[in-house]
Amino acid sequence: MKAAVLYETKQPLVLEDVDLDEPKAGEVLVKVGAAGICRSDRHFMHGDARINLPAILGHEGAGTVERVGPGVTLTKPGDQVILSFVPACGRCKSCLAGYSNLCDLHMATGPFMLDGTCRLHKNGQDIHHMGKVACFAEYAVVPETGCIPVSADVPMDIAAMIGCCVPTGVGAAVYSAQVQPGSTVAVVGCGGVGLNVIMGAKLLNAAKIIAVDIRESQLEFAMKFGATHSVNASDRDPVAQVKELTGGLGADYTFEVFGSAETIKAAYDMSAKRGTVTVVGIAPMDTEASFNAVDLVRNEKTIRGTYYGSARSRNDMPAMVELYLSGKLNLDDLVVRHYGLDQINQAYDDMDQGEVGRGAIVFD
Numbered sequence: 001m002k003a004a005v006l007y008e009t010k011q012p013l014v015l016e017d018v019d020l021d022e023p024k025a026g027e028v029l030v031k032v033g034a035a036g037i038c039r040s041d042r043h044f045m046h047g048d049a050r051i052n053l054p055a056i057l058g059h060e061g062a063g064t065v066e067r068v069g070p071g072v073t074l075t076k077p078g079d080q081v082i083l084s085f086v087p088a089c090g091r092c093k094s095c096l097a098g099y100s101n102l103c104d105l106h107m108a109t110g111p112f113m114l115d116g117t118c119r120l121h122k123n124g125q126d127i128h129h130m131g132k133v134a135c136f137a138e139y140a141v142v143p144e145t146g147c148i149p150v151s152a153d154v155p156m157d158i159a160a161m162i163g164c165c166v167p168t169g170v171g172a173a174v175y176s177a178q179v180q181p182g183s184t185v186a187v188v189g190c191g192g193v194g195l196n197v198i199m200g201a202k203l204l205n206a207a208k209i210i211a212v213d214i215r216e217s218q219l220e221f222a223m224k225f226g227a228t229h230s231v232n233a234s235d236r237d238p239v240a241q242v243k244e245l246t247g248g249l250g251a252d253y254t255f256e257v258f259g260s261a262e263t264i265k266a267a268y269d270m271s272a273k274r275g276t277v278t279v280v281g282i283a284p285m286d287t288e289a290s291f292n293a294v295d296l297v298r299n300e301k302t303i304r305g306t307y308y309g310s311a312r313s314r315n316d317m318p319a320m321v322e323l324y325l326s327g328k329l330n331l332d333d334l335v336v337r338h339y340g341l342d343q344i345n346q347a348y349d350d351m352d353q354g355e356v357g358r359g360a361i362v363f364d
């Protein structure tokens with residue numbers, strides 16, 4: 001099958017034929033239908049995050065089940081499925097505590113399948129599976145727990161979005177921060193994930209939703225998804241601007257959705273007394289972020305991270321699908337660019353150039 005392979009950081013992905021094994025026990029072969037262009041893959045390409053190489057990236061995907069391995073009961077051939085990049089084991093401490101987004105077995109096995117081996121190879125060499133999804137390829141072998149069946153009414157590209165940016169962004173507002181009605185929210189970074197944070201805040205009836213970005217185009221686009229105000233961080237200090245828009249108080253809930261020490265500090269500094277700062281963006285590895293320790297205490301602030309929007313894929317992705325089908329999440333306007341797999345490097349360049357909304361690779 002054709003796949004886009006990362007051999008070396010800071011180099012383009014290589015489009016080539018690779019070998020894919022049959023699914024083993026508890027695994028599923030999926031024909032990929034669509035794969036989203038998320039910045040998390042870009043971090044691996046740039047070397048800002050580490051993955052065993054070579055690797056096939058792509059963790060925001062959806063497709064159709066082609067064949068299943070022995071013992072699979074959660075899905076069957078013909079099902080349309082959303083792929084989860086945390087296929088939870090259901091047995092570890094995190095899973096049992098209700099945090100399947102942090103599954104210990106998944107984290108311990110990283111870019112290998114749950115049994116610690118790879119299904120992807122080229123000339124006898126193993127190729128690693130980003131998030132046990134690896135959907136920048138025509139087919140993927142994934143654990144059955146990473147397949148979430150979805151109605152065929154949901155277009156493939158939108159189903160793919162529900163594999164990462166939707167649960168991550170909406171979940172950050174709904175499950176992690178638990179935004180209260182009537183509150184003020186500031187979202188720093190309004191790309192694919194940030195727009196979903198905005199939609200999550202709108203869903204929970206936040207009164208004021210301030211979009212913060214360095215690009216005017218992103219800010220205008222964010223208004224479609226529920227932002228009520230915008231702040232251009234390249235004009236003037238975004239902290240001062242958010243304070244002005246909130247009567248000097250700062251925002252009750254702030255979200256960092258880019259991934260840098262600078263934007264984490266900005267999200268912290270623009271938060272109000274008793275404010276909650278939720279960090280979604282993944283900063284380059286070894287980044288240390290800082291905030292004023294006295295301010296933290298005297299203003300009773302909370303700072304927390306959120307992985308996968310603290311969403312439990314098997315439980316919460318179907319809820320996101322229902323929110324979309326009932327018109328409460330505007331996912332139709334989110335995917336604005338479609339590419340073939342052979343245009344994948346272009347798709348990532350477009351993201352770097354600041355094209356608005358989400359891009360998606362679509363397969364025939």
Ligand SMILES: NC(=O)c1ccc[n+]([C@@H]2O[C@H](COP(=O)([O-])OP(=O)(O)OC[C@H]3O[C@@H](n4cnc5c(N)ncnc54)[C@H](O)[C@@H]3O)[C@@H](O)[C@H]2O)c1
Pocket residue numbers: 037038039040041043164165168188189190191192193194212213214215218233257258259262263279280281282283306307308309351354
């Ligand atoms: N926590 C998780 O589970 C999780 C899941 C998915 C993605 N992520 C991370 O979330 C981040 C966002 O991902 P994305 O796919 O939406 O990326 P994106 O590139 O689509 O969006 C990033 C946005 O940040 C803006 N930006 C850049 N510098 C800024 C600054 N100084 N101030 C304000 N805005 C700025 C960009 O203009 C862009 O609109 C990435 O770091 C990604 O790895 C985390």
Ligand SMILES: [Zn+2]
Pocket residue numbers: 038039040041059060164165
């Ligand atoms: Zn992602």
Ligand SMILES: [Zn+2]
Pocket residue numbers: 088089090091092093094095096100102103104105106
């Ligand atoms: Zn687990």
